[in-house]
Amino acid sequence: xxxxxxxxxxxxxxxxxxxxxxxxxxxxxxxxxxxxxxxxxxxxxxxxxxxxxxxxxxxxxxxxxxxxxxxxxxxxxxxxxxxxxxxxxxxxxxxxxxxxxxxxxxxxxxxxxxxxxxxxxxxxxxxxxxxxxxxxxxxxxxxxxxxxxxxxxxxxxxxxxxxxxxxxxxxxxxxxxxxxxxxxxxxxxxxxxxxxxxxxxxxxxxxxxxxxxxxxxxxxxxxxxxxxxxxxxxxxxxxxxxxxxxxxxxxxxxxxxxxxxxxxxxxxxxxxxxxxxxxxxxxxxxxxxxxxxxxxxxxxxxxxxxxxxxxxxxxxxxxxxxxxxxxxxxxxxxxxxxx
Amino acid sequence: xxxxxxxxxxxxxxxxxxxxxxxxxxxxxxxxxxxxxxxxxxxxxxxxxxxxxxxxxxxxxxxxxxxxxxxxxxxxxxxxxxxxxxxxxxxxxxxxxxxxxxxxxxxxxxxxxxxxxxxxxxxxxxxxxxxxxxxxxxxxxxxxxxxxxxxxxxxxxxxxxxxxxxxxxxxxxxxxxxxxxxxxxxxxxxxxxxxxxxxxxxxxxxxxxxxxxxxxxxxxxxxxxxxxxxxxxxxxxxxxxxxxxxxxxxxxxxxxxxxxxxxxxxxxxxxxxxxxxxxxxxxxxxxxxxxxxxxxxxxxxxxxxxxxxxxxxxxxxxxxx
Ligand SMILES: Nc1ncnc2c1ncn2[C@@H]1O[C@H](COP(=O)(O)OP(=O)(O)O)[C@@H](O)[C@H]1O
Ligand SMILES: [Mg+2]
Numbered sequence: 140x141x142x143x144x145x146x147x148x149x150x151x152x153x154x155x156x157x158x159x160x161x162x163x164x165x166x167x168x169x170x171x172x173x174x175x176x177x178x179x180x181x182x183x184x185x186x187x188x189x190x191x192x193x194x195x196x197x198x199x200x201x202x203x204x205x206x207x208x209x210x211x212x213x214x215x216x217x218x219x220x221x222x223x224x225x226x227x228x229x230x231x232x233x234x235x236x237x238x239x240x241x242x243x244x245x246x247x248x249x250x251x252x253x254x255x256x257x258x259x260x261x262x263x264x265x266x267x268x269x270x271x272x273x274x275x276x277x278x279x280x281x282x283x284x285x286x287x288x289x290x291x292x293x294x295x296x297x298x299x300x301x302x303x304x305x306x307x308x309x310x311x312x313x314x315x316x317x318x319x320x321x322x323x324x325x326x327x328x329x330x331x332x333x334x335x336x337x338x339x340x341x342x343x344x345x346x347x348x349x350x351x352x353x354x355x356x357x358x359x360x361x362x363x364x365x366x367x368x369x370x371x372x373x374x375x376x377x378x379x380x381x382x383x384x385x386x387x388x389x390x391x392x393x394x395x396x397x398x399x400x401x402x403x404x405x406x407x408x409x410x411x412x413x414x415x416x417x418x419x420x421x422x423x424x425x426x427x428x429x430x431x432x433x434x435x436x437x438x439x440x441x442x443x444x445x446x447x448x449x450x451x452x453x454x455x456x457x458x459x460x461x462x463x464x465x466x467x468x469x470x471x472x473x474x475x476x477x478x
Numbered sequence: 479x480x481x482x483x484x485x486x487x488x489x490x491x492x493x494x495x496x497x498x499x500x501x502x503x504x505x506x507x508x509x510x511x512x513x514x515x516x517x518x519x520x521x522x523x524x525x526x527x528x529x530x531x532x533x534x535x536x537x538x539x540x541x542x543x544x545x546x547x548x549x550x551x552x553x554x555x556x557x558x559x560x561x562x563x564x565x566x567x568x569x570x571x572x573x574x575x576x577x578x579x580x581x582x583x584x585x586x587x588x589x590x591x592x593x594x595x596x597x598x599x600x601x602x603x604x605x606x607x608x609x610x611x612x613x614x615x616x617x618x619x620x621x622x623x624x625x626x627x628x629x630x631x632x633x634x635x636x637x638x639x640x641x642x643x644x645x646x647x648x649x650x651x652x653x654x655x656x657x658x659x660x661x662x663x664x665x666x667x668x669x670x671x672x673x674x675x676x677x678x679x680x681x682x683x684x685x686x687x688x689x690x691x692x693x694x695x696x697x698x699x700x701x702x703x704x705x706x707x708x709x710x711x712x713x714x715x716x717x718x719x720x721x722x723x724x725x726x727x728x729x730x731x732x733x734x735x736x737x738x739x740x741x742x743x744x745x746x747x748x749x750x751x752x753x754x755x756x757x758x759x760x761x762x763x764x765x766x767x768x769x770x771x772x773x774x775x776x777x778x779x780x781x782x783x784x785x786x787x788x789x790x791x792x793x794x795x796x797x798x799x
Contacts (some may be wrong), residue, residue, distance in 0.1 A: 203702055206695075229710065236705035243703075248696040253794055263704040298794040314704065370559050 733781020
């Protein structure tokens with residue numbers, strides 16, 4: 140499959156994206172020169188500890204950054220040939236929910252508490268298609284059924300507080316797929332759920348992806364999920380992509396020391412301490428990012444003296460497998476080329 | 479909902495009994511009694527006073543006096559006003575429509591203005607318009623109603639002559655005619671604005687802050703992700719959440735309708751229950767005073783009930799049962 144997919148044009152292409160937040164008058168990049176692309180029907184995983192910029196990346200694509208302090212400073216986000224970061228809010232509203240949808244980490248707060256499930260489902264239909272009230276209701280019932288909800292006729296008239304977290308996330312998924320989008324961004328869709336429910340939701344996403352043939356950006360900090368679901372993986376650290384690979388070779392042959400540590404952390408998954416906390420230290424906050432060099436240098440077990448001086452490039456080491464670490468010759472900045 | 483309402487109303491009965499005991503005791507503890515308010519004690523035969531007191535039952539045991547009062551009260555006999563020599567119920571019934579009219583006008587003005595200003599300021603915070611509204615509100619919050627009332631009379635009634643300074647209607651007009659009703663509106667407007675100023679200011683700020691807070695909620699982000707236009711997000715998603723607290727204030731306001739009007743009615747010499755209450759205090763008209771106090775207590779309890787019912791209606795998370 141991957142060979143065929145690679146020949147097609149990209150559905151989404153992100154190029155040199157820099158998204159920054161203004162803190163006390165200065166801008167700090169939460170996403171730093173990120174480039175990647177997604178082909179139709181592909182599931183791309185984005186993995187990294189919390190605070191690495193995964194959510195900011197997805198909100199940048201959706202053009203949903205918090206107004207006032209978040210801003211795309213440079214770069215291009217191209218979806219089906221249209222540059223999203225040049226669109227007005229009105230133009231973007233025609234794409235959001237119809238061509239690109241998003242589901243969020245917090246199913247408990249992502250639905251409006253005072254509207255019925257049916258109302259919130261139908262809202263996305265009314266936003267994007269000409270449909271009568273009766274048809275919209277029938278369609279929302281069908282959608283709820285398609286995400287595995289067993290009594291959809293009753294549920295459309297219920298309110299979010301009457302549902303469990305897993306049910307709410309199913310409703311969110313139903314909303315996201317209502318207009319059969321080409322791209323679904325799922326930002327840690329299962330993090331807030333019980334383990335058994337997690338598996339069901341992932342299974343559901345996978346089924347929907349196959350039926351609708353849509354692309355998914357699946358954000359997670361759980362490499363186990365990546366292994367099960369994804370064609371390609373982006374490993375993010377402190378706002379940058381530090382390794383990119385197809386899922387299989389990432390697991391067989393992780394290249395970046397950070398990825399190795401993430402993989403090493405998998406067996407400790409059920410420990411109470413949390414999944415990725417076994418790597419010592421923390422992701423630096425935006426204001427404390429090292430200006431030059433590798434951002435992981437401070438925590439890296441394989442650190443070399445040059446690491447904090449030389450900013451590594453993200454370059455292909457093997458076919459389909461790139462890494463940004465000066466342990467690899469390819470990542471050394473070439474002379475005369477500014478990193 | 480109906481069951482809940484009935485249960486709550488039944489629950490009010492013991493409360494009202496307790497209140498009636500307090501009201502009765504307070505009336506007993508106050509200096510003087512209705513009789514000394516009615517006659518001139520210095521110029522009356524002491525023997526006659528003693529006889530009258532005995533006849534009026536003032537020398538009976540306290541619990542008998544209370545039982546007599548409360549059983550009459552429950553039959554709608556609030557006693558005779560010592561000042562007007564007619565049943566207290568008649569006086570109250572005569573004043574009541576004025577106070578209700580004033581209260582409703584004031585509520586209407588409060589909610590219309592608070593809603594308009596609050597939703598504008600909440601949608602465009604930190605703009606010139608918002609700052610203007612805030613400044614306006616701080617004046618409303620800082621000025622006590624008796625000062626605001628005096629200023630309003632001085633400026634709008636005496637200097638500009640836009641509004642009358644007292645009364646509830648031009649008495650030369652025939653009741654029920656169109657000009658009679660226009661005159662009533664004309665008389666009620668200024669006191670209604672003054673009476674509602676404080677709530678208008680506080681509800682405006684409350685609504686503004688609540689809208690700003692709701693703007694940052696996750697469900698707003700979800701609505702944006704669905705492609706819902708910004709104006710619709712404000713109009714339906716945010717507004718529907720932000721009116722919940724403000725609507726429940728309405729119940730409390732109904733409860734405070736009469737007691738809130740005491741000062742305003744007195745300043746504007748507007749012939750309503752509030753003014754009657756204050757003048758009854760100075761005249762020691764205890765039957766009227768006790769009846770109004772009971773009425774105020776009942777209204778407060780009733781207002782709380784309305785607030786809870788409204789809460790149950792506007793917020794689906796609240797279940798009344
Ligand atoms: N609204 C915001 N204002 C300022 N900083 C923010 C904001 N949102 C996120 N950040 C910062 O951006 C960085 C990346 O955050 P995020 O994308 O939420 O991480 P992740 O989703 O990978 O856990 C963090 O350092 C976070 O503190
Ligand atoms: Mg996140």
